[in-house]
Amino acid sequence: MTFWKRDEPLQIGSQFYTLDPATGRIDRDQRPFRLSSVFERNAFLRELPSELRSSFQEMAQFSSREHRRGVELRGPSGGTAVHILLRGCVAERTEIGGATTVRMLGAGAVLGSMEVFDEELPPPTAECLNDTWTMSLPMDRLRALSRSHPSLLKAIGISVTDRIQASERIYHRNSAGTEQRLAGLLAHLVMHCAVASDRYDYKVEGPSQSHLAEALSLSTGSIESALQSLRQQEIVITGYRSYEFPSLRRLLNASGLSFPPKSLAGALSSF
Template sequence: MTFWKRNEPLQIGSQFYAIDVTTGRIDRDKRPIRLSSVFERNPFLRELPAELRANFQEMAQSSSREHRRGTELRGPVGGMAVHILLRGCVAEKTKIGSTATTVRILGAGAVLGCMEVFDEKMAPPAATCLNDTWTMSVPMDRMRMLAESYPSLMKAIGISVTDRVEATERIYHRNTAKAEQRLAGLLAHLVMHCAVPSSKCDFKVEGPAQSDLAEALSLSSGSIEAALLSLRKKEIVITGYRSYEFPSLRRLLDASGMSFPPESLAGALASF
């Protein structure tokens, strides 16, 4: 995933920070990068050539909006638009059959509707903001037209789909791992995509309820509660109302039981 690259700054609310791999903490000696450069650093938009990225930035002047928690971005009605997540945390629910659903929690860089660009018959999943969220929306017809005209945009959309598949395999499909490991892996993933400022720790996620985490991992609420209790006892997570703070990103990654490529940020943290 893009934000796992070793030299990639971490977006925390309205700023970007470098992480010191020797300590696993934010490098506060380096001046943070303001969110005004979000179009240069958004994982989706930066795949575009400068001219096309500038066009998207111009479109954003009229099509980017702040959304409050609980806002439904997509659904059966009004779903025919692509939303590029610039900041925030969104729960996307895809209906599988008549009763089952899958839940994916998405953050900055995700593209809601990326798969529908390729599949016109695909029903749009519901997407709800879990905290204050900033998105840029593009009508689906216009996005398809632009993708046909610009191979670089088609490639960027394809990368977004690939990133989702990778996250599904790495984060959500770990059915043989312990509940505590699966939860730690999901929380680490959310830190890298949905972090917000914190007065206590460098790393904080807010928005998802325990029920959202349970749905995303296909675990019971009791399993999530027990896993959080264990992580709290080990001082890996500090929980509040819909909030999760992490004194040490390295300890959180260790608790996930996952392996990471050495060139990634997570791999670099694990090597010290």
């Protein structure tokens, strides 16, 4: 998955940082310019050729906006526009046969990517869990652009593939222990939804324990018990809808996930 690559900078809010595999800490001196860097580094937009990416950046002057926590981006009251996430954390709920799945999405995700290919697919609801920055386009416009730009259609397909891989790696680990599953989800959120922390390099804010429980199909009691264990191991420090991580390496190790040795996460979790 793209966010585990060794050369992938870590996005914290609207800034990007290089990670030192030897220490697991970020280089706070490297802070590229906000808007241009977001479009250059965004996992979805950087799949586009430079000319098309520049066109999207021009459109963003009029189609990007910031949303407060609790705003519904998609669904009955939020419309069906496509939202490219530039910063923030969103909970997407999908109804399937009377059951509901919840997925946490951050920078680089495209809300509505699957509907680009299937016009009959009912749109999931999407709620902002913290201050979120998006670029929004009408679905019809994105479909029209995709028909005339194969590279855009390919980028949308890659976005869908990344989401499927994340589901398999993060959410479908029913045989793993609760603590491991929770640590894996928190690591996933760090890579996509991190915000600046005063005490440590990494902080996730927005998801409640109920959101975490829904995403992993667990009870809130199980999540609280797993968080207590992670707190005792000094892997996570919790606050109101916030999770700070003294050591990304310890969090990755607690997840029990295996990462490619040449990936950033593999380098951080290997020693």
